[in-house]
Ligand SMILES: Nc1ncnc2c1ncn2[C@@H]1O[C@H](COP(=O)(O)OP(=O)(O)OP(=O)(O)O)[C@@H](O)[C@H]1O
Ligand SMILES: Nc1ncnc2c1ncn2[C@@H]1O[C@H](COP(=O)(O)OP(=O)(O)OP(=O)(O)O)[C@@H](O)[C@H]1O
Ligand code: SF4
C-alpha cells in the first residue's frame with residue numbers, strides 16, 4: 001500500500017473583507033495516496049477551490065490567510081517551504097486544471113505558445129526548441145485533438161469548449177506531474193462532451209498512474225472518476241471513504257440528504273431537499289456547521305465541531321452520531 | 325385533453341454577420357392543459373429560442389403558434405394583454421432576472437400594476453399571499469434581491485410568474501444555477517402549484533435525470549430540430565433515436581439501479597456542429613454511430629413508432645420494411 005503522497009491536516013483559511021473576516025476553511029483533512037483517484041465533492045462555495053489554492057500556494061493574500069494547518073507533499077510541508085522549492089513542485093510535482101478554461105488560457109497567445117511555455121519551464125531536462133515543439137504536438141495528440149499542428153496555431157476563442165478543456169488537460173499533463181488537481185474540468189460542458197473529456201482524462205491518468213484530486217459538485221461525476229471520495233460542507237471535510245462504501249451507505253446526514261436530493265434516472269419523484277441554506281462565513285454557526293440544517297442535531301452539535309474520525313475501514317465521518 | 329399550446333413548423337432564424345443562425349428549424353409539438361412537456365437538448369440546440377418565441381420576445385421567422393386555438397405568432401406588441409397575462413416565464417439565472425434596485429415587494433407588485441389587477445390594498449395583500457405561497461417570510465417585501473440566497477431569489481421569480489394567475493408557464497432551466505439540495509424544494513413546489521392551479525409547463529432543462537422526474541412527455545432537440553418526442557416513461561425505458569441513446573448513456577448517475585436503466589454504452593464522439601451551417605440531411609449524422617448513406621442526403625421525416633412516440637430518424641419507418 002502506497003504512503004500518503006499528499007496530506008492536508010487541520011487547514012484553516014480566512015478572508016479579510018470589508019464586512020469582517022470570512023472564516024472559510026475550518027479544519028480540512030484530506031489525503032491522497034500514490035496512484036489514487038480522489039474525488040472531492042461539495043456544493044458551491046464550500047471551499048474546494050480555496051483548499052487547492054493552498055496546496056499550490058497560490059491563495060491570494062490578502063485577502064486570504066492560512067491561520068493554521070499543514071500540507072505535506074511527500075512528507076514535507078508545502079506551507080513552510082522556501083518559494084523556490086514550491087516553484088519546483090508546481091508543474092512536475094503537482095499541476096492543476098482550473099475551473100474555467102477560458103480564464104486559464106490567455107486569449108492573446110496561440111495554444112502552441114502557451115503549451116510550449118509550460119513545457120519549457122515545467123520540464124527538468126533542457127530541451128531544444130524543436131524538442132519542445134514536438135512534445136507540445138504529442139501532448140495535443142494525446143488528448144485526441146484532431147490536427148494538432150492547426151491547433152498549435154489557433155487562439156483559444158477559435159476552439160469549442162470541449163476542445164479548450166482538452167488543451168487544458170494537455171497542458172496540465174505535459175509536465176508529467178505526480179499529482180493532478182482537476183477543478184470542475186467539465187462543469188460547463190454538455191453531457192455528451194463531458195463524457196468524452198472524462199473518459200479521456202481517466203484513460204490518461206490510469207495509464208500514467210498519476211494521482212488525481214478530482215473536484216466536482218456532481219455526485220454522479222465523482223462516482224465515475226474516483227476510487228476514494230471526500231465530501232465537503234461549509235469549510236469542512238465531513239465524510240470520506242472508498243467510493244463503493246460511501247455510495248452504498250453514506251453516513252453523514254448532509255451526504256445522505258444530498259444523495260436523496262439528486263434526481264434519479266429511475267424516476268420516483270424528487271425527494272425533499274435539505275432545508276435552509278449554506279451558512280454565512282462571516283458568522284458561521286458554532287459547533288458542527290451543519291447543525292442548523294440537520295434533522296438529527298443534538299445539544300453537543302452546537303457546542304463543538306465534531307472531529308473527523310474513522311467509523312470503519314477507511315470510512316471517516318465528522319458527526320457526533322457516530323462518536324461516543 | 326385539449327392542447328393549450330400548438331407549435332406548427334416553427335422556424336426562428338437569426339441573421340448575423342457570421343451567417344444565418346438556424347436556431348429553431350421547423351419544429352412542431354403540442355402541450356396539453358395541466359401537462360409538463362420537457363424540452364431537453366445540449367447548449368445551442370434552440371430550447372431558449374423556442375421559449376422566447378412562444379412568449380413573444382422574438383417573432384417567428386415562419387410557422388404558427390396557437391394558444392387556446394388562437395394564433396399568437398404575431399409580434400408581442402400586437403398580442404392582446406389578457407394573453408400576455410396567461411403566459412409567463414421563469415428564467416435560469418435568479419441573479420440577473422430580478423431588478424437589483426427594487427425591493428422584493430416592488431418586484432412582485434409590478435406585474436399586478438401592469439395588468440391593472442386590484443387597487444393598492446388588494447395588490448399588497450396579493451404580494452404577501454404570493455410570498456406565503458413560496459414559503460418566504462412576509463418581511464422579505466422590504467429586502468433587495470442581493471440579500472437573498474440563490475434558491476430564495478428563484479422562489480421570488482416563480483412567485484412573480486404566478487402573480488397574474490397564468491395558465492402556461494415556461495420554465496427555462498429554473499434550477500440549473502442552484503445546488504441540488506436547494507433544487508429539490510423548488511421542483512416540488514412547482515409540481516404542487518401545477519396540481520393546485522392546473523398549470524401547463526414547458527419545462528426546459530439539459531438535466532435528463534431531472535426531466536425523468538418532472539415531465540409527462542419529453543421532446544429532445546438537436547441543432548434546432550426535434551429528434552424524438554415521447555411519453556416520459558417510454559422515452560427513458562425505450563428510446564429509439566441514436567442521439568437519445570447517446571445522451572442517456574452519457575449521464576453520470578449515482579446508483580447501480582440507474583446504471584441499469586441506461587442504454588448499452590454508445591461512445592459519445594465528435595463535436596456539436598455550428599447552427600450557422602448545420603450538416604445536410606439528418607442534423608446528427610456527423611456524430612451518429614448508426615448512420616447509413618441516406619442520412620447525409622435526406623432530412624429524416626417523422627415516424628410514429630408507437631402511439632404518441634415520434635422519432636425523426638431514417639432507421640425507422642418505411643425504410644425498415646423494404
Ligand atoms: N479572494 C476571495 N476573497 C473573498 N472571499 C473569497 C475569496 N475566494 C474565496 N472566497 C470565499 O470562500 C468561499 C469558498 O470559495 P471556493 O471558491 O473555495 O468555493 P468552491 O467550493 O470552490 O465553490 P464553487 O463550487 O462555486 O467553485 C466562498 O464563499 C467565497 O466567498
Ligand atoms: N439573439 C440571437 N442572435 C443570434 N443568435 C442567437 C440569438 N439567440 C440565440 N442564438 C443562437 O441560436 C442558437 C440556439 O440558442 P438557444 O439559446 O436557443 O439554445 P439553448 O438550447 O437554449 O442553449 P443553452 O442550453 O445553452 O441555453 C445558438 O447557436 C445561439 O448562439
Ligand atoms: S437518421 Fe441516420 S444519422 Fe440521423 S440519427 Fe438516424 S441513423 Fe443516425
Ligand SMILES: [Mg+2]
Nearest residue numbers: 048049050099
Ligand atoms: Mg471552485
Ligand SMILES: [Mg+2]
Nearest residue numbers: 371372373496
Ligand atoms: Mg437556453
